[in-house]
Amino acid sequence: MSEIKFNDETLALVQSIIKRYPEGKQKSALLPLLHLAQAEFDGWLSAPVMDYVASLLNIKPIEVYEVASFYSMYNLNPVGKCLLEVCRTSSCWLRGANEIVAHIENKLGIKDGETTADGKFTLKTVECLGSCGTAPMLQIGADFHENLTFEKVDALINDWSNKTEHSKYLDNSTFRKN
């Protein structure tokens, strides 16, 4: 891996985010910064990436590790280019989430939690994503894909088979520069 450092645009955004909190409370920027780091550094948080975030906030690395390991959206291991997060809690289960998961498993030849051999797809079942009225659903990056059918899932997988970038929850235009 090349040197771990945000690009200049992201660094400017980091400074803007830190200003959202009172002086001395820059640790409040930790969650947003980890999101930016995961988006910029291949979709997961390695120990060196977390150490880098700690240095930006002038906090101890352990303060970053304990947070990164608590929240389910931070990946502590590499994931495929396309992270398929399929909701499976009650309302989605009632409307066929299990069938959607089984369909993806069969189509990609992987089980829940696994990544395809070509590194393109990771399947992750997740808990309620707040899309119960449009169940079943899955999330890829920031995008919600709702009222799923096998055909819709197939189309998504076809789309993502040809992409080279990582699925992301955010980019540098998500947060306002205050």
Added chain:
Amino acid sequence: MSKKILLEHIDVPGIETLAVYREKGGYASVEKALKTMTPDAIVEEVKKSGLRGRGGAGFPTGMKWSFLAKPEGVARYLVCNADESEPGTFKDRYLMEKIPHALIEGMITSSFALGANTSYIYVRGEYFYIIKILEKAIADAYAAGWLGKNILGTGYDLDLYVQAGAGAYICGEETALLESLEGKRGNPRIKPPFPAIAGLYGCPTVVNNVETIAAVVPIVNNGGDWYAGIGIGKSSGTKLISASGHINKPGVYEIEMGITVEDFIYSDEYCGGIKNGKKLKAVVAGGSSVPILPADLILTTANGEKRLMSYESLADGGFASGTMLGSGGFIVMDETTSIVQNLHTFARFYHHESCGQCSPCREGTGWMEKILHKILDGHGTLEDVNLLWEIQRKIEGNTICPLGDAAAWPVASAIRHFRHEFEEYVKNPAAIKNVKHYHNMHGLATA
């Protein structure tokens, strides 16, 4: 009859933009509050309105506001809880996506009432596309002078920021949310002190749900008495209900409190009846945490009265025969639904979401999931059903935050009202095989 207050302009094209929102009277409450009212007068109107917290607890908002400590020279904060994570609930997402300025307007008016000069909206990380919408709306509000220094020339300053969560149901608990906003793990704090005394950065803080904050706008515009006249009894106003499951028309509906549950489920104005002409079996009326009720008890109270969509009517009968309005996450199940399997999805959820601080919750949620797994795997015994009951009883009331109760209640109510289903699975494991597709999902033996 549908009563739209928060969603009055939901179908107006462009209502998500500041310009159209303004055309429809948007930001009037800010003008009225900042130019003609004192902060205390606003708190008084909110008290009079009878507005209760829309996140699930139903605590009177005006009272919560009046608890806020006001020591000299110490910052106060308003934090909006947009960590909507209660399974079955998606109303805040809908409101923020469709009418983001309703929340921003409510934040400005409420922040003024509380004397806060910096406020945060904490949004669950899974809603990043909503965060983008809010950030754009906030930027537009700043550019138009609704946020920033000296708003409307009144000398009032307010900065409003969006904070992204990162996937943790527990951060919907207000002290866990504050910990998370401080850049820590979302472990709930021991109370007291309550956030009103020592909240964000140790300063006096009010945490309110999205829908609660948005409701402050019409209350300030029209007065607390006007709002108190809508709804029924101590359930004043309207409520956003997230309807999902086996119904013809899932979605978010704004209802006047007091309509019958029967009307809500079967009227074409709302859920439009049960999907595929099936019969109603059970309802979880207020998000995954509240007790599940069988069809007869959700439609009619134990006293034979029609059950209404209100805090009081849904709670009628206590947990023996009633439930709670909660967050308004209304999950409907048809006659084919396995209550045990649905419960397994809830138990797995709470196990996944327990923060791990309190032993009864950390250990108990895991045990409950495992026992349900065992029963669904065809190896359960009657003792397991009793053990499940005992475990939930030992979690309830024995944790520092309500997640323990939230995990216990679905288990208790499922056994209370549907014990025969658990017993059938235990006595006749072959019955489980008839439940389609279950085994694919969980890697259970299919023998």
